[in-house]
Amino acid sequence: MYFAFVLGIGWRLRKRISSSGDFLMSGRSVPVWITSLAFIAANLGAVELIGMAASGAKYGIMTAHFYWLGAIPAMLFMGIFMMPFYYGSKARSVPEYLKLRFDEKTRAFNAFSFAVMTIFSSGISMYALGLLLHLVLGWSFDVSVLASAAIVLAYTFLGGLTSAIYNEVLQFLLIVLGFAPLAILSVAKAGGWAGIQARLPANMTHAWQYMGSPTENPMGVEIFGMVAGLGFVLSFGYWCTNFLVVQRAMAAESMSAARRTPLIGTLPKMFLPFIVILPGIAALVLSKMNLGYAFPLKATGGPDYDQALTTLMAQFYPAGMLGLGMTGLMASFMSGMAGNVTAFNTVFTYDIYQSYIRPGAPDHHYLTVGRVTTVVGVLLSILAAYVATRYNNIMDLLQLVFGCVNAPLFATFLLGMFWKRATAHGAFTGLTLGTAAAVLTLCSTTAEGKGGWIANVYEFPSQMAQNFWIAIVAFTTCFVISIAVSLATTPRPDKEMEGLVYGLTKVPHDATAKWYQRPAPLTVLVVLLLVILNFWFR
Amino acid sequence: MDLRVPSGWFFTLVGLILVGMGIFAPDTRAALTTVNVNLYSGLSMLVFGIFLLLLAWRAARSNP
Numbered sequence A: 001m002y003f004a005f006v007l008g009i010g011w012r013l014r015k016r017i018s019s020s021g022d023f024l025m026s027g028r029s030v031p032v033w034i035t036s037l038a039f040i041a042a043n044l045g046a047v048e049l050i051g052m053a054a055s056g057a058k059y060g061i062m063t064a065h066f067y068w069l070g071a072i073p074a075m076l077f078m079g080i081f082m083m084p085f086y087y088g089s090k091a092r093s094v095p096e097y098l099k100l101r102f103d104e105k106t107r108a109f110n111a112f113s114f115a116v117m118t119i120f121s122s123g124i125s126m127y128a129l130g131l132l133l134h135l136v137l138g139w140s141f142d143v144s145v146l147a148s149a150a151i152v153l154a155y156t157f158l159g160g161l162t163s164a165i166y167n168e169v170l171q172f173l174l175i176v177l178g179f180a181p182l183a184i185l186s187v188a189k190a191g192g193w194a195g196i197q198a199r200l201p202a203n204m205t206h207a208w209q210y211m212g213s214p215t216e217n218p219m220g221v222e223i224f225g226m227v228a229g230l231g232f233v234l235s236f237g238y239w240c241t242n243f244l245v246v247q248r249a250m251a252a253e254s255m256s257a258a259r260r261t262p263l264i265g266t267l268p269k270m271f272l273p274f275i276v277i278l279p280g281i282a283a284l285v286l287s288k289m290n291l292g293y294a295f296p297l298k299a300t301g302g303p304d305y306d307q308a309l310t311t312l313m314a315q316f317y318p319a320g321m322l323g324l325g326m327t328g329l330m331a332s333f334m335s336g337m338a339g340n341v342t343a344f345n346t347v348f349t350y351d352i353y354q355s356y357i358r359p360g361a362p363d364h365h366y367l368t369v370g371r372v373t374t375v376v377g378v379l380l381s382i383l384a385a386y387v388a389t390r391y392n393n394i395m396d397l398l399q400l401v402f403g404c405v406n407a408p409l410f411a412t413f414l415l416g417m418f419w420k421r422a423t424a425h426g427a428f429t430g431l432t433l434g435t436a437a438a439v440l441t442l443c444s445t446t447a448e449g450k451g452g453w454i455a456n457v458y459e460f461p462s463q464m465a466q467n468f469w470i471a472i473v474a475f476t477t478c479f480v481i482s483i484a485v486s487l488a489t490t491p492r493p494d495k496e497m498e499g500l501v502y503g504l505t506k507v508p509h510d511a512t513a514k515w516y517q518r519p520a521p522l523t524v525l526v527v528l529l530l531v532i533l534n535f536w537f538r
Numbered sequence B: 001m002d003l004r005v006p007s008g009w010f011f012t013l014v015g016l017i018l019v020g021m022g023i024f025a026p027d028t029r030a031a032l033t034t035v036n037v038n039l040y041s042g043l044s045m046l047v048f049g050i051f052l053l054l055l056a057w058r059a060a061r062s063n064p
Helices: A002-018 A030-043 A047-068 A073-086 A093-101 A106-139 A141-189 A192-199 A222-239 A243-251 A255-271 A278-287 A307-315 A319-358 A365-388 A394-418 A424-444 A463-488 A519-536 B005-022 B037-062
Strands: A445-447 A458-460
Touching: A030 A243, A030 A255, A047 A255, A047 A278, A047 A307, A047 A319, A047 A519, A073 A093, A073 A243, A073 A255, A073 A307, A073 A365, A073 A394, A073 A424, A073 A519, A093 A106, A093 A243, A093 A445, A093 A519, A106 A243, A106 A255, A106 A307, A106 A319, A106 A365, A106 A394, A106 A424, A141 A192, A141 A278, A141 A307, A141 A365, A141 B005, A141 B037, A222 A243, A222 A365, A222 A394, A243 A255, A243 A319, A243 A458, A255 A519, A278 A307, A278 A519, A307 A319, A307 A394, A319 A365, A319 B037, A394 A463, A424 A445, A424 A463, A424 A519, A445 A463, A458 A463, B005 B037
Parallel strands: A445 A458
Antiparallel strands: none
């Protein structure tokens, strides 16, 4: 265990020395297979591993919707329709695109809310890591949080975005190779998929059949909330507008590579549920089989699903492999934090500091600011980690944050990229009111005994359902208000929007490229595989 | 820098260590399984690591 960890650190040191170049943007020179893996690896942090195994044990195979419904369609849309505008506009960040397309205030709003969100995400990673080190190594929570923060600080401070991206890819490979054996062993022990189906209620092993009403399925969500809330608003909001993932594609070496980044990323993404969710489901089966395996209990009583993955590892991995598994887990937490910190860096330096605090300084000044921001970002994350200790399910908290920030944002981008009549005032009003609507919905409804801080207008059957509906409300508010205000204000001249809006931009057609290098055939392949998977686990 | 080189070496080394543990300490087993997990996981990592190194070597040869 110790040895494997030292190896991991040693590898990280080597990485750190070799990475150079542009601190905040990687100089747009990273090969496509690396950006593709980093694109999904940036999201494969604390939330995915611990949270997805926990959700697998809690909700069953329906959790796979977070991938098949909640990621792939949005990633395809991003690669085919949105990337030409991001990459083609020469913007350095998502907020900067908003500035080019709309105006300064929309960008400021997005930059600030995004900065808050990355800090939260990074804090949650840190919290999860602190919890893990506390459980496994017996370190105190405070020491673990501070130690992990110090390591992340060290390598993002030195290597910047390229270092973060390269680390993400290696961590991704480590996760896949380190956890695939666990999935195979635990599912085999549970009697294979047939054994799992025989031992669990049918609504845990079917992804679609029990979605008619919220009472029938373990997630407490009905089909409309699922498809519209998760599959459309939340997933498109996350994968298409979250600078954390978009930044990876923007670092690609060419327009064609940038478009293929999310498309190629969908292929591994599609099969991740088998590695991250299946062990959780298998853990639930094993806990019912009298093998001496049980979920640890929470202080408040009831099983602690967040520990499903680690306890399972302790049962299936001997010394050696166990160390590697733990190293992979820690690496993924840290690269999740690093991803957020680098995105926070870029947005703060370019969109907040360079725009409002001190414009026009020489470039090395901004490099210094970028490095200082890394330190500040990590400190703020530590603060956020302590906020996270007050919630029990990490996944739900994160969805809550996304609901308030990302959901209305996708409406703004959709209108901005595909409707040239959309105006700056419209976008800004829609965005602020959409976010306000999200916060208001959160504060006036309850789910599982939480929320309703202002009033209790409606009670949702589950927190999931509440999150999905908050997203739907925020998106609709933003969409409708943006259109209404846009129509009432003066449009921008077409000439100013070349390269920014659909219809005024030349989208490249790589007809001469090989079939696997063109977006369309790749998409067809992905959709085909996706339909087969969903049909299989219907 | 070609990322395939360091990651290839990383998996080759880890694979070798795990295979070594699997062969020389075959009795280190986990509670719920009788499989020699170290040996088989190590072998697959070793193969993957060498595969990455081969790819990197081929790429380096075709465009120096």
